[in-house]
Amino acid sequence: xxxxxxxxxxxxxxxxxxxxxxxxxxxxxxxxxxxxxxxxxxxxxxxxxxxxxxxxxxxxxxxxxxxxxxxxxxxxxxxxxxxxxxxxxxxxxxxxxxxxxxxxxxxxxxxxxxxxxxxxxxxxxxxxxxxxxxxxxxxxxxxxxxxxxxxxxxxxxxxxxxxxxxxxxxxxxxxxxxxxxxxxxxxxxxxxxxxxxxxxxxxxxxxxxxxxxxxxxxxxxxxxxxxxxxxxxxxxxxxxxxxxxxxxxxxxxxxxxxxxxxxxxxxxxxxxxxxxxxxxxxxxxxxxxxxxxxxxxxxxxxxxxxxxxxxxxxxxxxxxxxxxxxxxxxxxxxxxxxxxxxxxxxxxxxxxxxxxxxxxxxxxxxxxxxxxxxxxxxxxxxxxxxxxxxxxxxxxxxxxxxxxxxxxx
Numbered sequence: 246x247x248x249x250x251x252x253x254x255x256x257x258x259x260x261x262x263x264x265x266x267x268x269x270x271x272x273x274x275x276x277x278x279x280x281x282x283x284x285x286x287x288x289x290x291x292x293x294x295x296x297x298x299x300x301x302x303x304x305x306x307x308x309x310x311x312x313x314x315x316x317x318x319x320x321x322x323x324x325x326x327x328x329x330x331x332x333x334x335x336x337x338x339x340x341x342x343x344x345x346x347x348x349x350x351x352x353x354x355x356x357x358x359x360x361x362x363x364x365x366x367x368x369x370x371x372x373x374x375x376x377x378x379x380x381x382x383x384x385x386x387x388x389x390x391x392x393x394x395x396x397x398x399x400x401x402x403x404x405x406x407x408x409x410x411x412x413x414x415x416x417x418x419x420x421x422x423x424x425x426x427x428x429x430x431x432x433x434x435x436x437x438x439x440x441x442x443x444x445x446x447x448x449x450x451x452x453x454x455x456x457x458x459x460x461x462x463x464x465x466x467x468x469x470x471x472x473x474x475x476x477x478x479x480x481x482x483x484x485x486x487x488x489x490x491x492x493x494x495x496x497x498x499x500x501x502x503x504x505x506x507x508x509x510x511x512x513x514x515x516x517x518x519x520x521x522x523x524x525x526x527x528x529x530x531x532x533x534x535x536x537x538x539x540x541x542x543x544x545x546x547x548x549x550x551x552x553x554x555x556x557x558x559x560x561x562x563x564x565x566x567x568x569x570x571x572x573x574x575x576x577x578x579x580x581x582x583x584x585x586x587x588x589x590x591x592x593x594x595x596x597x598x599x600x601x602x603x604x605x606x607x608x609x610x611x612x613x614x615x616x617x618x619x620x621x622x623x624x625x626x627x628x629x630x631x632x633x634x635x636x637x638x639x640x641x642x643x644x645x646x647x648x649x650x651x652x653x654x
Contacts, residue, residue, distance in 0.1 A: 270295060270490045271442035272332040276333075278435055279335045282342075283324025290317045293369045300368065306429025315345040316370075316377075339384035343393055346370075346377035350400045357408070367405030374398050375428030382435040394432050398424045454624075508609055519554040522546060522590055525626035529597060532564035533586050536571040540584050547591040555595060559650045562629045563597055569621035570646040572597040578644065597648040605638045622646065 247375040290313075301309040319342035326338040328587055366372065372395040382390035403423050406414055520528065522563065526544055533540050574584050582603030616637065626634040631651045638644040 270445040271439060274438050274442040275332055275383055278379065278438065279323050279327040279339065280313060280361040281378060282339070282379045282383065283321055283327070285379070286320025286323075286342075286371070289373045289376065293372060296369045298368075303358050304353075305358075308352065312349040312352075312370075316342075316349050319345045320380065321469055323383075328344050330347075336384045339380040342383060343381035346374065346397060347393070347400070350374075350397065350404065353404055359393075361408060361410050368401070371401035371405050374401050374424070374433055378428060378432050379435050382432050382439070386567065387436040387440075390432055390436060391429070394428055395425065398428060422463070436641050437552035444535070462545075494500045502590050513609050517556055520557050520560045521554060522550045525560045525590060525595065528560050528564050528586060529567065529586075529588050532568040533571060536568050537575060537584060537607050540571060540586050543585070543587045545587070545589045549592050550590045553592045555652075557628055559595060559632070562632060563595060563626050563648050566601055566622045566634065566648050567646075568596045569618075573618065574599065574601040574644065582643075586595060593652045595650045599646040599648075600643065602643045605640050605642045605644050622648075 292565060297313060299311060319338065323335065323338045323342055324335045331334070352371065353368070367477070375394070377397055378390060378394035383391035385393070400420060400487070402417065405420075406417055513637045526546065530542055533542060573582060574582065578584070582601045583599045584599065587600075589596045623634050626648060628633040629650060631653060633649045633651075635647040636645070637647075
């Protein structure tokens with residue numbers, strides 16, 4: 246299947262599945278818990294509204310409306326913040342919700358008129374201190390979340406002891422221990438879930454970095470072997486020419502060229518930092534044909550690129566990524582699928598497009614342990630300054646992988 250000349254533009258601006266759309270596991274778990282906590286606040290607001298209204302006459306005129314707005318307003322706002330892309334706003338709002346509960350609980354003592362209620366459950370604040378501590382777990386480290394739980398439960402239990410009719414009170418210590426243990430189960434589950442998400446993110450990042458590093462080493466090894474083979478051929482041809490033609494000017498020029506090649510190999514740290522246009526194109530062709538020797542390669546080279554030097558790391562990264570794209574196509578595109586590679590080189594840009602007309606795939610259904618696309622293509626290009634990768638595919642519609650590198654402004 247033929248490629249078209251719009252490849253570089255679509256590689257930079259076309260629709261696709263880009264690396265920037267990924268979402269961390271810890272943030273996804275935090276978002277879920279934020280919505281769960283917000284739903285808990287909404288549930289308790291509806292359930293406790295009659296008690297809130299009934300006990301309002303026992304409090305200062307300002308306390309009940311302020312308490313409801315601070316406690317339930319911040320809790321409901323947490324659900325709204327979970328709809329935002331940034332997790333920072335969720336954590337800030339969760340912290341406000343946790344602190345608001347403590348502030349309202351402490352201010353109760355100053356607003357209460359001393360009337361003792363006869364209801365066994367006590368004041369409405371004592372029904373859900375654990376929900377506020379769940380918000381604390383979403384905002385702060387584990388030790389602060391459990392500290393918040395201890396302060397919140399102890400405070401509302403003391404309020405109950407003071408506000409209830411003495412005949413309705415249970416022993417304080419058993420009530421306190423039960424409240425702490427009951428709420429600690431849910432706070433502990435929240436802490437462990439968030440910690441698991443962070444651990445998963447760290448493990449994934451380490452795995453991707455290790456795989457990308459291994460792929461980079463492999464790409465460098467392949468490149469060095471290719472240059473070693475070329476230099477080996479130069480050495481052999483120079484020796485053969487010297488044995489047949491003596492020391493005529495042609496043989497001398499060939500020998501000087503071969504010595505230059507050997508010297509560049511010896512000082513690889515200097516010679517491998519940049520590729521010229523021809524070397525970039527040769528590298529792309531070599532990486533492609535090592536995977537599929539029958540792949541059709543089309544090059545579009547700006548004449549101004551002939552005098553441009555390109556970072557060797559950019560060429561190597563793109564070469565390894567295009568090789569992985571071809572390798573995935575050969576494995577999964579199906580029998581009879583045709584592949585095409587187009588390369589565009591300008592002074593400011595390198596662009597590669599790999600297409601096939603195979604069976605395609607649903608990327609959301611790819612198992613997490615399959616690192617070919619994630620690491621060898623996306624992560625490699627993401628780690629390359631100025632690099633980008635776009636993948637377009639769907640079942641029975643073929644696959645397009647567009648790689649690009651833009652020179653710094």
